[in-house]
Amino acid sequence: MKRELRTPSKAKLDAMVDEATADCNNESEQATGLFTMIEEHLALPFETLVLGVPVTVTKVDISDRDEIVAICKRAGVTQRIAILDIPLPSPAPAGVEWIAAYRHWMRGGMQLLS
Numbered sequence: 001m002k003r004e005l006r007t008p009s010k011a012k013l014d015a016m017v018d019e020a021t022a023d024c025n026n027e028s029e030q031a032t033g034l035f036t037m038i039e040e041h042l043a044l045p046f047e048t049l050v051l052g053v054p055v056t057v058t059k060v061d062i063s064d065r066d067e068i069v070a071i072c073k074r075a076g077v078t079q080r081i082a083i084l085d086i087p088l089p090s091p092a093p094a095g096v097e098w099i100a101a102y103r104h105w106m107r108g109g110m111q112l113l114s
Contacts, residue, residue: 008097016101031066034102038068038083041095048089050081057086068102 008016020033038060045058050072059071060083069080084103088096 007100010104012097013101013104016098017105020098020101021105028066030105031068032062034098034105035060035062035068038095038098038102041098043093043095046089046093048087050079050086055079 016037017034020037021030022033024030024033042060044060045056047054047056049055053074055072055074057070058073061069061071061080063069063080068083070083070086072079072081072086083099084106088099
């Protein structure tokens with residue numbers, strides 16, 4: 001299912017980050033929580049353009065540095081690209097709001113840990 005690309009409100013993004021990072025003890029665990037939500041909710045595969053070239057995003061992964069990446073394929077070649085660097089198509093795939101929540105978290109919406 002695809003939908004029009006709309007950014008959720010700050011309150012909605014805060015709530016999504018809270019949901020994804022509940023019970024997390026550090027930033028690495030928070031990144032993993034957000035990755036899990038993206039992995040569970042983002043409709044894959046989807047087509048997009050990278051540097052004007054069509055690619056298929058077939059999977060998401062998390063790097064050793066806790067960065068969420070998109071696994072992109074084209075003509076038998078696979079490339080890992082930071083999910084925040086992937087232009088999203090319109091209409092956007094279902095679950096794209098979790099990428100927005102990850103972006104929000106990366107831009108300072110990170111939870112304060114006690």
